[in-house]
Amino acid sequence: MDTEKYTGILRENGIKVTPQRLEVLRFLDKNRIHPTADDIYRALKKDNPSLSKTTVYNVLDILSKYGLVEVLTISGTESRYDYKSTRHQHFLCTSCGRIVDIHIKGLCMDCMPEKGHKVEEVHGYFKGTCRDCLKGVGG
Amino acid sequence: MDTEKYTGILRENGIKVTPQRLEVLRFLDKNRIHPTADDIYRALKKDNPSLSKTTVYNVLDILSKYGLVEVLTISGTESRYDYKSTRHQHFLCTSCGRIVDIHIKGLCMDCMPEKGHKVEEVHGYFKGTCRDCLKGVGG
DNA sequence: ACCTTATCTGTAATGATTACAATGTAGTAT
DNA sequence: ATACTACATTGTAATCATTACAGATAAGGT
Ligand SMILES: [Mn+2]
Ligand SMILES: [Mn+2]
Ligand SMILES: [Zn+2]
Ligand SMILES: [Zn+2]
Numbered sequence: 001m002d003t004e005k006y007t008g009i010l011r012e013n014g015i016k017v018t019p020q021r022l023e024v025l026r027f028l029d030k031n032r033i034h035p036t037a038d039d040i041y042r043a044l045k046k047d048n049p050s051l052s053k054t055t056v057y058n059v060l061d062i063l064s065k066y067g068l069v070e071v072l073t074i075s076g077t078e079s080r081y082d083y084k085s086t087r088h089q090h091f092l093c094t095s096c097g098r099i100v101d102i103h104i105k106g107l108c109m110d111c112m113p114e115k116g117h118k119v120e121e122v123h124g125y126f127k128g129t130c131r132d133c134l135k136g137v138g139g
Numbered sequence: 140m141d142t143e144k145y146t147g148i149l150r151e152n153g154i155k156v157t158p159q160r161l162e163v164l165r166f167l168d169k170n171r172i173h174p175t176a177d178d179i180y181r182a183l184k185k186d187n188p189s190l191s192k193t194t195v196y197n198v199l200d201i202l203s204k205y206g207l208v209e210v211l212t213i214s215g216t217e218s219r220y221d222y223k224s225t226r227h228q229h230f231l232c233t234s235c236g237r238i239v240d241i242h243i244k245g246l247c248m249d250c251m252p253e254k255g256h257k258v259e260e261v262h263g264y265f266k267g268t269c270r271d272c273l274k275g276v277g278g
Numbered sequence: 279a280c281c282t283t284a285t286c287t288g289t290a291a292t293g294a295t296t297a298c299a300a301t302g303t304a305g306t307a308t
Numbered sequence: 309a310t311a312c313t314a315c316a317t318t319g320t321a322a323t324c325a326t327t328a329c330a331g332a333t334a335a336g337g338t
Contacts, residue, residue: 054326057326074212079215106243116269120267121265127258128257190318217294
C-alpha cells in the first residue's frame with residue numbers, strides 16, 4: 001500500500017530504502033499531527049514489534065537531513081516532526097498540546113533583512129490557547 | 140549599581156524582590172546574548188558562590204511567567220533566555236551556536252489569520268550559518 | 279554462497295530540567 | 309524583641325528525551 005510512493009521519494013534522494021524508513025515516512029505523510037518520536041515509535045511498534053526507538057530517531061535524523069521531514073522545536077521539551085510539504089507555520093496550544101498549521105505570508109528564506117548570513121530554515125511559531133480549549137472542548 | 144531599576148521592575152510586576160531575582164534580571168539585561176540557564180548560573184556563581192542552579196531555573200520561570208524574560212526554544216536541546224524588550228526575531232547559527240537578533244516586519248500577534256485562537260507568543264526563528272562562520276571567522 | 283557495508287536493535291550513558299525536602303529569610307503579629 | 313507565617317533558596321535525587329555504543333541483522337555486489 002503506497003509503498004512505491006515512498007520508495008520513490010527515498011530513491012530520488014539517494015537514501016537507501018528500508019522498511020523502517022518507509023514506515024516512518026509513510027506515517028508522517030498520513031498523520032499530519034506533528035507527532036513526537038515516541039508517538040511514531042508506539043504507533044509503528046504495533047505492526048513491527050521488533051522496532052527500536054533508536055531506529056526511529058536514526059530514521060528521523062536522516063529524513064530531516066535530506067529535507068523530507070521538518071523538525072519542530074516549538075514545545076521546548078521534545079521535538080515534533082512534520083512531513084515536509086508546502087511552507088507553513090505552526091501554532092502550539094499550551095493547553096492541549098496540539099500543534100496546528102498556520103498559513104501566513106511574509107515569512108520566508110529571503111525575508112531576512114540582515115545580509116551575509118546563509119539561511120537554511122525558517123520557522124514561525126505561535127503559542128497560546130486554541131479555539132477548542134477556549135470553548136472548553138479541547139483535549 | 141542599577142539595583143533600583145530592577146527592583147522597580149520587579150515591584151511593578153508584583154514579584155517579590157530577592158537578590159537572586161535582581162541578579163538574573165540584571166544579567167539578562169546587560170548580556171543580550173541569549174544565554175542558557177547554565178550560562179547564567181556559572182556567571183552569577185562567581186559573585187554568589189551559594190547560588191543554586193535550581194534557583195536560576197525558578198527565577199527564570201517566574202520572570203518568564205510575568206513576561207519580563209522570553210524563552211527561546213530555537214536550539215531544540217536547551218532553552219535560551221532573552222531580556223524582554225522590543226519585538227524581534229532570532230537567527231541561530233548552527234555552526235557557532237550564537238543567536239543573533241533579527242528585525243522583520245509582518246510577524247506579530249495579530250497577523251495570525253486563523254480565527255478563534257488566543258495568541259500569547261510569536262516567534263520567528265531562522266537557522267543557518269552566520270556571516271562570521273561563512274568567512275571562517277566564527278567561534 | 280561469501281564478503282562488505284550499512285542498518286537495526288537493545289542497553290547504557292548523557293544532559294537539561296523538574297521534584298522534593300530541608301534550610302534560610304523577610305515581613306507581620308504578639 | 310520574639311514568635312509566627314509564608315515564601316524563597318539550596319542541594320540532591322529523579323525524570324525524561326535524546327545520544328552513544330556494541331553486537332546482531334540484512335541488503336547489495338562479487
Ligand atoms: Mn505542520
Ligand atoms: Mn533577542
Ligand atoms: Zn487546545
Ligand atoms: Zn556562526
